[in-house]
Each structure stands twice: as C-alpha cells, then as structure tokens.
Amino acid sequence: MKTILLLTCSNIFMTLAWYGQLKFKFFEGRSLFFIIIVSWGIAFFEYTFMIPANRAGYQSGQFTGYQLKIIQEVITLGVFVVFAWLVLKEKLTWNYAVSFALIIAAVYFAIAFKPASPGGH
Numbered sequence: 001m002k003t004i005l006l007l008t009c010s011n012i013f014m015t016l017a018w019y020g021q022l023k024f025k026f027f028e029g030r031s032l033f034f035i036i037i038v039s040w041g042i043a044f045f046e047y048t049f050m051i052p053a054n055r056a057g058y059q060s061g062q063f064t065g066y067q068l069k070i071i072q073e074v075i076t077l078g079v080f081v082v083f084a085w086l087v088l089k090e091k092l093t094w095n096y097a098v099s100f101a102l103i104i105a106a107v108y109f110a111i112a113f114k115p116a117s118p119g120g121h
Contacts, residue, residue, distance in 0.1 A: 003063065006053030007072050010046045011079040017042035019080070023087050063111075070110040074103050 017039040021027040027035055050072075057063040063071070077100055084090040092100075 003053050003057035003060075003068075004071070004075070006049045006056070007075050008079065010049035010053060011072070011076045013042055013046040013049065014076070015079050015083050017046060019083060019088070067110050070107050074107045077103060 020042070021035045021039060027038075054068050057068050058065060081092055081096075081100070085092065
C-alpha cells in the first residue's frame with residue numbers, strides 16, 4: 001500500500017508539471033523557457049515520491065519492475081482523468097473509458113500471475 005500511495009502522490013505532481021500550464025493563469029503570457037523551468041521545479045517533487053515508491057515496491061519483492069511500471073501507468077491515467085475533469089473541464093467520453101478499462105485489465109494480468117523465476121525479479 002505504501003508503494004501505491006507514493007506512486008499516487010508522485011503522479012499528482014507530474015500531472016501538474018506536465019499539464020498545469022495549459023490552464024493555470026500563472027503561466028499566461030510567460031515564455032516557454034519560464035514554463036519549462038517551473039515545470040521542472042514541480043517535477044522535482046514527483047521524483048521525491050517516485051524513487052522511494054519504486055525502491056520500496058521492488059526491494060521488498062512485492063512487485064517486479066514490469067509490475068511497477070504498469071501500476072504507475074494506471075495511476076497516471078487515474079490522476080489525469082480527475083485533473084482533466086476538474087481543471088481542464090473535459091468530459092470522459094466512452095472511448096476514453098474503454099481505453100482506461102483495458103489498461104486496468106493490463107494491471108490485473110501483470111499482477112495476478114507471478115513470474116516463474118525464483119524471487120520474482
């Protein structure tokens with residue numbers, strides 16, 4: 001659970017770093033260089049959560065590298081759906097919902113079946 005919570009926090013910061021500049025008034029009229037520097041500053045906090053999440057999940061033997069990446073992607077999409085709805089004011093249409101469901105199915109297949117190799121890595 002610690003890994004999942006850290007990955008969620010990480011993805012909140014990354015979504016803000018990547019997509020916040022599309023709607024936040026603070027970025028209006030600013031140079032692209034300024035926006036990139038500010039986004040890098042926000043992304044720093046993404047790393048402060050992502051690195052410990054991956055280390056904890058992998059070193060504990062709870063998740064493989066593949067599993068961590070797939071979990072991270074579904075969390076990224078979940079965070080983005082909320083961001084797109086609340087900040088970008090975009091609706092989740094049926095085709096995006098189906099796409100999201102398929103990614104959730106990918107997480108199931110990645111986690112439900114343990115690798116055959118000893119130690120799981």
